[in-house]
Amino acid sequence: MSYQITVIPGDGIGREITDSAVEVLKAVDGKFGLGLSYSYHDAGGTAYDKFGTPLPQETLDACRNSDGVLFGAVGGDKWDHVDPALRPEKAILGLRKGLGLYANLRPVKVADALVEYSPLKPELVRGVDLVIVRELIGGIYFGEKCESEPYNGTERAWDLENYSVPEVERIAKLAFETAKLRRGKVTSVDKANVLATSRLWRRTVESVAQAYPEIELSSLYVDNCSMQLAIRPTQFDVIVTGNLFGDILSDEAAVIGGSIGMMPSASIGTSTSLYEPIHGSAPDIAGKGIANPMGTILSAAMLLRYSLHEEEAAATVEKAVDQTLADGYRTPDLWKEGFRKAGTEEITRMICDRI
Numbered sequence: 329m330s331y332q333i334t335v336i337p338g339d340g341i342g343r344e345i346t347d348s349a350v351e352v353l354k355a356v357d358g359k360f361g362l363g364l365s366y367s368y369h370d371a372g373g374t375a376y377d378k379f380g381t382p383l384p385q386e387t388l389d390a391c392r393n394s395d396g397v398l399f400g401a402v403g404g405d406k407w408d409h410v411d412p413a414l415r416p417e418k419a420i421l422g423l424r425k426g427l428g429l430y431a432n433l434r435p436v437k438v439a440d441a442l443v444e445y446s447p448l449k450p451e452l453v454r455g456v457d458l459v460i461v462r463e464l465i466g467g468i469y470f471g472e473k474c475e476s477e478p479y480n481g482t483e484r485a486w487d488l489e490n491y492s493v494p495e496v497e498r499i500a501k502l503a504f505e506t507a508k509l510r511r512g513k514v515t516s517v518d519k520a521n522v523l524a525t526s527r528l529w530r531r532t533v534e535s536v537a538q539a540y541p542e543i544e545l546s547s548l549y550v551d552n553c554s555m556q557l558a559i560r561p562t563q564f565d566v567i568v569t570g571n572l573f574g575d576i577l578s579d580e581a582a583v584i585g586g587s588i589g590m591m592p593s594a595s596i597g598t599s600t601s602l603y604e605p606i607h608g609s610a611p612d613i614a615g616k617g618i619a620n621p622m623g624t625i626l627s628a629a630m631l632l633r634y635s636l637h638e639e640e641a642a643a644t645v646e647k648a649v650d651q652t653l654a655d656g657y658r659t660p661d662l663w664k665e666g667f668r669k670a671g672t673e674e675i676t677r678m679i680c681d682r683i
């Protein structure tokens with residue numbers, strides 16, 4: 329067997345965390361003989377500086393021709409003033425759209441060793457096991473937009489949100505199928521008391537639910553959902569929501585697990601799937617060797633599971649991460665008195681040793 333993995337480090341901490349994840353993949357490859365090979369490609373601000381575009385065509389082509397994509401993160405203040413159409417973030421948006429990655433799965437679990445790290449009370453977070461199923465190539469991120477136009481003697485800008493029935497049906501079906509393999513509960517999150525797109529979203533999800541009588545469906549407004557995540561996160565199994573709400577709720581939910589640096593994701597659709605941590609390029613800590621690579625490493629585990637169907641290898645990586653935490657190693661985002669502070673490279677070595 330042999331698999332080709334496209335690695336896109338991107339900007340900021342992207343290189344550090346993807347280096348870690350590749351090291352871990354190499355360790356697990358050594359154990360299971362998976363035959364992984366890697367090709368590296370540019371995207372984001374780094375690509376803009378080199379080629380004048382955040383997403384070179386050859387990067388997109390390389391993704392299409394591989395078995396899975398491991399992505400770090402893009403963006404940074406350095407590119408805040410470039411043409412909006414060429415911003416680094418356009419790289420990840422373009423990859424999602426170009427690869428047809430309509431669903432972003434963002435699991436939120438709390439490692440036993442991290443229950444005490446959550447800003448929420450331990451009794452609230454113990455046992456949290458939910459997944460946010462975020463629609464990824466529609467909604468306001470991809471609607472028509474205007475950066476600036478004259479308006480009543482001043483100026484305005486706008487972004488259009490639109491969702492079609494097929495787009496909502498597709499993501500709703502995936503959420504129901506996901507719930508079938510879990511605890512059978514779907515919470516659909518919208519703002520149907522205000523937004524037309526949310527009313528269409530809710531009607532469509534309810535109609536898809538007819539084919540899944542065994543699944544318990546409820547709907548929540550996004551403002552209430554964001555509060556419920558903080559006061560009783562264990563109530564959730566599968567949360568299905570649109571692009572913008574899913575982006576925001578997943579950063580909020582990351583707090584439950586102690587650090588955004590812990591959170592992985594899988595973006596799946598009609599072509600090669602892409603795996604990335606949910607956080608950004610963290611320019612404030614880039615180059616310091618202190619980024620938490622676990623979210624990226626757990627994303628690589630999702631790649632092994634979903635794209636390569638190497639379940640045992642995926643579970644081995646997840647177990648090694650848990651064991652490293654249980655043995656007391658912590659990157660600075662999670663460090664507390666009494667634990668062993670480790671930088672990105674050291675914690676990666678600890679995980680590899682446990683594999």
Ligand SMILES: NC(=O)C1=CN([C@@H]2O[C@H](COP(=O)(O)OP(=O)(O)OC[C@H]3O[C@@H](n4cnc5c(N)ncnc54)[C@H](O)[C@@H]3O)[C@@H](O)[C@H]2O)C=CC1
Nearest residue numbers: 401402403404420589607608609610611612613619620661
């Ligand atoms: N998929 C992507 O490529 C994404 C890119 N971004 C971009 O990243 C840049 C920075 O965005 P921010 O809003 O600052 O969000 P961010 O997620 O990069 O950082 C937020 C905070 O979390 C910390 N953090 C993030 N990842 C961490 C890790 N692995 N270990 C330890 N601490 C970590 C950062 O140091 C920072 O204090 C922006 O240009 C933004 O557009 C943001 C989100 C996703």
Ligand SMILES: CC(C)CC(=O)C(=O)O
Nearest residue numbers: 417420421575606607608
């Ligand atoms: C950088 C954005 C395009 C996306 C984002 O924040 C995310 O996917 O979490």
Ligand SMILES: [Mg+2]
Nearest residue numbers: 575576579606
């Ligand atoms: Mg985000």
